[in-house]
Amino acid sequence: MSNQTETQVENLKKLSTTKRQSALAVEAKGLVKIFGDNRAVDGVDLAIPTGSIYGLLGPNGAGKTTTINMLATLLKPDGGTAKIFGHDVQRDAQIVRQLISVTDQDAALDEKLSAAENLRIFGMLLGLSTSQARKRTTELLEEFGLTEAANRPVEKFSGGMRHKLDFAASLIVQSPLIFLDEPTTGLDPRTRNQMWKIIRQIASSGSTILLTTQYLDEADQLADRIVVIDHGHVVAEGTPNELKAKVGSATLHLRLENEKDNAKAMSIVQTVLNAKASTNEPTLITAPMADPERVTDLLLALRQENIRLSRVNVQEPTLDEVFLTLTGESKHEHEDKQTQKGANKQ
Amino acid sequence: MTTKIVPGVERKLKNRTSIPMTIRNSLTMAYRHLLLIRRNPEQLFDVIIQPILFTLLFTFLFGGAISGNITSYLPIIIPGIMVQTALTATMAMGVQLREDMDKGVFNRFKSLPISHEAPLTGAAIADLLRYSIATSLVLVMGYILGFRCASIEGAVAGGLLVILAAWCISWIFALMGVIGNSATSVQGISFAIMFPLTFLSNAFVPTNTLPNWLQTFVKLNPVTYLVDAIRQLFNQGTIGNDFWLSLIGIGVIVAIFVPLTVAAYMRKIQSE
Numbered sequence: 001m002s003n004q005t006e007t008q009v010e011n012l013k014k015l016s017t018t019k020r021q022s023a024l025a026v027e028a029k030g031l032v033k034i035f036g037d038n039r040a041v042d043g044v045d046l047a048i049p050t051g052s053i054y055g056l057l058g059p060n061g062a063g064k065t066t067t068i069n070m071l072a073t074l075l076k077p078d079g080g081t082a083k084i085f086g087h088d089v090q091r092d093a094q095i096v097r098q099l100i101s102v103t104d105q106d107a108a109l110d111e112k113l114s115a116a117e118n119l120r121i122f123g124m125l126l127g128l129s130t131s132q133a134r135k136r137t138t139e140l141l142e143e144f145g146l147t148e149a150a151n152r153p154v155e156k157f158s159g160g161m162r163h164k165l166d167f168a169a170s171l172i173v174q175s176p177l178i179f180l181d182e183p184t185t186g187l188d189p190r191t192r193n194q195m196w197k198i199i200r201q202i203a204s205s206g207s208t209i210l211l212t213t214q215y216l217d218e219a220d221q222l223a224d225r226i227v228v229i230d231h232g233h234v235v236a237e238g239t240p241n242e243l244k245a246k247v248g249s250a251t252l253h254l255r256l257e258n259e260k261d262n263a264k265a266m267s268i269v270q271t272v273l274n275a276k277a278s279t280n281e282p283t284l285i286t287a288p289m290a291d292p293e294r295v296t297d298l299l300l301a302l303r304q305e306n307i308r309l310s311r312v313n314v315q316e317p318t319l320d321e322v323f324l325t326l327t328g329e330s331k332h333e334h335e336d337k338q339t340q341k342g343a344n345k346q
Numbered sequence: 347m348t349t350k351i352v353p354g355v356e357r358k359l360k361n362r363t364s365i366p367m368t369i370r371n372s373l374t375m376a377y378r379h380l381l382l383i384r385r386n387p388e389q390l391f392d393v394i395i396q397p398i399l400f401t402l403l404f405t406f407l408f409g410g411a412i413s414g415n416i417t418s419y420l421p422i423i424i425p426g427i428m429v430q431t432a433l434t435a436t437m438a439m440g441v442q443l444r445e446d447m448d449k450g451v452f453n454r455f456k457s458l459p460i461s462h463e464a465p466l467t468g469a470a471i472a473d474l475l476r477y478s479i480a481t482s483l484v485l486v487m488g489y490i491l492g493f494r495c496a497s498i499e500g501a502v503a504g505g506l507l508v509i510l511a512a513w514c515i516s517w518i519f520a521l522m523g524v525i526g527n528s529a530t531s532v533q534g535i536s537f538a539i540m541f542p543l544t545f546l547s548n549a550f551v552p553t554n555t556l557p558n559w560l561q562t563f564v565k566l567n568p569v570t571y572l573v574d575a576i577r578q579l580f581n582q583g584t585i586g587n588d589f590w591l592s593l594i595g596i597g598v599i600v601a602i603f604v605p606l607t608v609a610a611y612m613r614k615i616q617s618e
Contacts, residue, residue, distance in 0.1 A: 023355070094361045108452075111451075113378075113381055169454065177354060205351055
């Protein structure tokens with residue numbers, strides 16, 4: 001009897017571990033991709049839970065697209081492993097392809113065919129009947145506002161329209177995991193908002209979304225969690241708020257009237273804002289500003305010490321600043337990485 | 347979009363593509379090629395202009411010299427031209443495939459859960475249309491010039507044999523297309539293979555007029571058997587040894603080149 005109970009407990013334990021593991025839509029460990037001398041992706045770990053919108057944030061050449069291409073079975077990793085819903089991307093490639101859809105940075109469409117023909121062909125390849133494919137094509141063209149352009153060859157499309165059609169093609173059959181590589185790069189604000197709305201919609205119906213972006217703002221708007229990568233490494237991971245807290249949601253620029261006050265002002269800024277400030281010119285102090293409330297305290301403190309300011313302004317952080325802050329923080333842990341990065345930045 | 351989709355972990359999936367699915371995907375790809383041809387009808391120029399032009403040109407140019415007059419040259423030249431135009435049309439397979447693989451849309455094909463041979467087989471199936479056009483046009487031109495087949499069955503069988511042979515031989519060029527670096531280099535290599543094969547055969551001239559060393563090559567050339575088989579079908583309405591030899595020949599080509607092409611293709615799309 002006791003033996004039986006033990007086996008039951010064992011089984012329960014096993015079940016719960018499998019469940020926990022398979023709850024991950026993407027699980028990558030130590031992914032590496034080398035192109036010649038360039039380690040484009042250099043040991044990326046990802047654990048993306050099912051049902052979330054995950055943002056892969058990084059500048060051009062950070063390794064975002066290469067990472068996605070490996071997860072989407074389009075590139076063979078040179079090291080590490082990746083699993084999609086528990087299926088290895090190399091061993092079970094054809095299963096993985098049934099679980100994903102990919103929207104490429106450059107639209108992967110038949111230039112000579114019309115928008116409708118493109119969608120119809122993809123639909124039929126995905127197993128829809130001719131009439132189902134036709135119906136789905138009409139629906140998608142409508143949803144993306146492309147009905148009028150339905151019969152025009154894609155080569156006559158604008159960049160924005162191409163992007164939308166490419167996205168539509170990924171939604172013919174809604175996959176559990178959708179990769180979007182820079183879905184809104186080069187789009188006008190209105191179209192961008194439209195795309196965001198559709199992305200949220202598909203996420204709410206149960207698809208997991210991994211999107212890459214160069215825009216902090218976009219990652220902030222859409223993503224539940226963000227991974228920041230630079231030079232093929234993950235440099236930070238967390239919710240948008242956690243990352244912003246690290247970086248400061250904006251940068252405060254203080255212009256001093258008198259450069260003699262610099263040292264004193266610096267120490268006040270650092271104590272009041274509780275952040276690392278920097279001074280590139282004697283009269284200029286910049287500091288990350290997480291909480292606008294604190295600025296009031298800071299200005300009061302400066303007045304008390306009789307430090308006069310000639311200008312105060314607040315700037316939204318650029319991606320560069322995010323990276324400087326994030327890579328700066330990991331300096332002690334990754335000394336060697338840092339020197340390489342420094343060389344590249346100059 | 348409001349209803350929830352089936353979660354990824356709960357789906358029962360297979361890691362391989364079934365044969366019915368491969369056939370379905372191939373037919374869809376063939377349909378895609380037909381749509382591409384409809385958008386770009388100039389893709390058919392070679393199989394329309396070449397049969398018309400070459401039939402007229404060769405008949406009037408060589409008819410008198412080789413057979414004394416045009417009418418008696420027709421039974422020799424029509425099967426010859428038919429094989430030559432159909433085989434020349436197969437070269438486009440390699441070039442088209444190369445161009446197609448360089449297109450952005452191929453990236454999507456690679457990430458779709460489809461049979462990955464389908465882009466190849468689909469293109470090959472769609473090309474049957476091209477060979478049929480070329481073959482029919484040569485027959486029509488021959489008819490206008492006064493050529494008559496011995497029987498309707500013979501004419502149909504001969505035409506089908508040419509189309510089948512062209513389809514099989516197109517896999518040689520498909521392989522060139524897959525392993526070639528650019529469309530231009532594929533075209534160059536294809537010409538270098540095709541030109542001697544078609545001209546150094548009995549397609550245009552009787553073998554016994556050639557120097558001995560060339561006769562040896564011509565007699566070994568599979569195109570010679572194919573041309574003879576068709577001449578027999580057209581002029582006598584009968585099936586001879588050459589017919590079976592041709593079938594064996596093209597069967598061997600398919601047995602060698604289809605697996606090679608598919609393997610090279612799979613390596614190419616997975617290599618990066």
